[in-house]
Amino acid sequence: MKRLHRETNVSLAEVENLMKCTYYSQRKDINNGEELQTLLEEWPFLFQEVGMAVHFYELTGVSLKETFLNSLEKKGKRLLDFMRNTCADKSKRVLQAVTKLQILRGQLQGCSEDVKDMVLLLLSYFDEREENLFHHVEQTCLGHEIQMESLPVTPCIIVCGSSCYSSTRFMLAVDRKVVNDNIPTFISAICLMFGSYYCLNIHYPVDLCSTLEFLQRCCFNFNPEKGTKVETKKNKKQLSVNPRVLTLIADLSDHEWRETC
Structure with a gap:
């Protein structure tokens, strides 16, 4: 090899x-x-x-990319509609994110652009910082030129461009080290980032735990009955399922039921 x-x-x-x-x-x-x-x-x-x-x-x-794409086909549009409308009506933060993404996205259409919207809106909904998952560099930046100390320790996607929408190349960093410097699509980058947590035995960081667990349960269909991927903290009770993730799943299901009535 x-x-x-x-x-x-x-x-x-x-x-x-x-x-x-x-x-x-x-x-x-x-x-x-x-x-x-x-x-x-x-x-x-x-x-x-x-x-x-x-x-x-x-x-x-679980088939990593195949499962993710199948989930997007079945649930992606409904989730985006729910975030852009229902959640935006209830949360000022989500509304601001929706407005910002509309400007950044412009006239771009396609599955990859929808996934970018979905991930960024989930971060906004759960009040988790985009900087913990994405690190932006110049479009022409090479892997060895990145200032490693500015990267999070946990897996992150390096966006080669001013935004996810302008980037034509992504990188994956783990433990402040670029492990893949040429990922052509955002969907591939998300799958590699998520897969790294499992393949390399890495816990979800607390400051990204809701977004990652939602992706795990609703997009990668990985639902263990026991245990949690979130890093443990002393003297704090660990729940098998994040309550905020459960709430969003329940609200989304209720929204879908009302839409079909």
Whole structure:
């Protein structure tokens, strides 16, 4: 795989097969706490879309990107309508976000633009800072030129451009290190970011826990009955499901029911 990673024309089927065959060794290194740089060197495809998809599926039984796209097709438009209308009417913060996104988006249309709206509105709804998930750099910026100390420790998407709507390239950073410097679409970037939390045994940070858990439960259809991905804090009770996420899910379901009546 190290040799294949240096080549330009790589067979995706071959990479998928090799990732499946070496899954046990990958998990062993990750669970043993190997340094991120070591993982990058030993398992370079783990941080690429094809490799992470295989590892995530072997780990969870969920098809990362396929599940996300299927969920968007079924729920995406209803969720956006609910956020833009019902939530915007009740929350000044969401209303301001809707107005700002309309200006940034302009005449752009398409699934990828809808996903950008959805994620940014979820951050606004849950009152979680965009800077904790997205880091903006110049359009032509290279991975080694980024000031790493300005990045969050947890997985984040580096946006190469003034906004998600103007960017034609994204990067993924983990533990203040760029692990993938050429992600062509926002949807791929979201899937890689989310997959990193599971494949690398990383807890959701408290300041992003609601947005990430909503994506987990409603977009990636990953709903464990017990446990939580949120980092634990001393002397604080941990709930299996975030109450704010439950509230949004319930309100969205009620909205959908009223719309069909």
